[in-house]
Amino acid sequence: MSLARPALGHGIGLRTRHFPEFLAERTPVDWVEALSENFMAAGGRPLDVLAKVRRDVPVVLHGVSLSIGSVEPLSERYLSDLERLVRRIEPALVSDHLCWGTHRGQYVHDLLPLPLTEEALDHVAARVRQVQDRLGRQLLLENPSGYIAFRDSTLSEWEFLAELSRRADCGVLLDVNNIYVSSRNLGFDPVDYLEGIPAERIGYVHLAGHTDKGRFLLDSHAAPVPEEVWALHRLLLRRLGRVSTLVEWDDEVPPLDELVAQSHKAAEIEAEVLEEPGRLAS
């Protein structure tokens, strides 16, 4: 099966601070990504906002708690809540992270890294297929930001993700900021990562800012997309052509206009790259 890759355009994350504007006005971007777990409740304002936004533009559901890499069984409660939300919202895409985040029934609410081994690859691929069968649709997995590596790893993260997408027939949500952050923290060439993911598997792209903590970069989502991430995104666009992008900003969230301006910048950069001499616009 090939990846269903809708041309969504350029979007932003749906954050509580902007709920009043989203309720009062037409959504000012091409599409919106909503954190799945924030909208699994039975009712309340968040669901009303999401329903209104969904009437305006396409919505992508992006989860943080699927824990696809955990050795524990997938949570039936989580899958059931996600399934209900998917039916309710009819999202353009459903994504989560290549990570684990549960242990002995406890949630750590963090995106923990996996040892990049054949055992982990088999395990995650089987679970992705299980989720896809349950939801009746493809899942996209995002590369997490990396701070630590396992000595037992035998594959690079891009090799792991590329092979996983093939074995499980799933998509990749490529976070360019995470690639940059991980490359600095773990010591690899980010261009190798960009080139190592099969283009046809990339469903959409995350762009975000990070914070320099001195000895490491933190994937803080608390700043505009920095120039080094835009530079990597340009390289990616030269390889992929047109691709849907999403600007994330989760901490110290700016006014909506400022966030929308970041999304417009993603559109402008895409137009510039696609118009470069010798490049056919896709």
Next chain:
Amino acid sequence: MTLAEAQALFHAAMTDGELPPGAVEACFVGTSRLSAQDRIAIHADMWFARQVEALRTEFPALSACLGEQRFARLCRGYLRAHPSDHHDIGRLGRHLPDFLRRHPAGERSDLGDLAELEWTRSEVFFESKAEAIGRKALSTLRPDEFARARLRFVPALRLLSLAHPAHEAWLGAVRGGGGGKAPARTELAVWRAGHEVFHAPLDRNEALALRAALGGAALLDVCARFAAVDEPVTAGFVALASWIDEGWVAAVERPGLG
């Protein structure tokens, strides 16, 4: 090392679990700039900070009362006793009111009740929507039906019975002041109208009546809770009318119709 062993070790390292010396270094790659322990600490710090932030979001008044450091200390103890067992980090604080009652933070014995009010406000915010009826629905009851009719309430309504006036502590915290409150039996209604959550104290008779109504008592029994007041019929009518006007009542169920 198997995947299961790797995850168990990572979890223990991140959450201050017991590990043999050198276990972290044997499993994870460190560099001269950042040792394996330093790298685990990045995750440990994020794990703790994210959960404290989630609790602060649910308990802003409690957090304001305690201040940043004492709130963080409270969270550390709480998270040890009640690690998250739900995929929604917003559910993390549901045991905090009871935890605070069992482990009071400093000299304030009223903070467990304040936490309960804040948690209830959060629950009500996320309750499902239901249409509320108007007063006309009550007037359609025949006189012989009234006594045996029952009220069905909207899901976004709670009645709290607390040992302290938590609404006063809440208001004090919201206004940036206010100290601890002396014990005083307090009945609070908490409800949502549109997207806003409200709470208000009820007098003892109204609280008894509302509790009976929420428990499925017939209107005759509900109104009987006002028998001890000077003008019981008026008091009962005023209470019923205000419940309807506030949007608490979803339906009047006629006798025999369930």
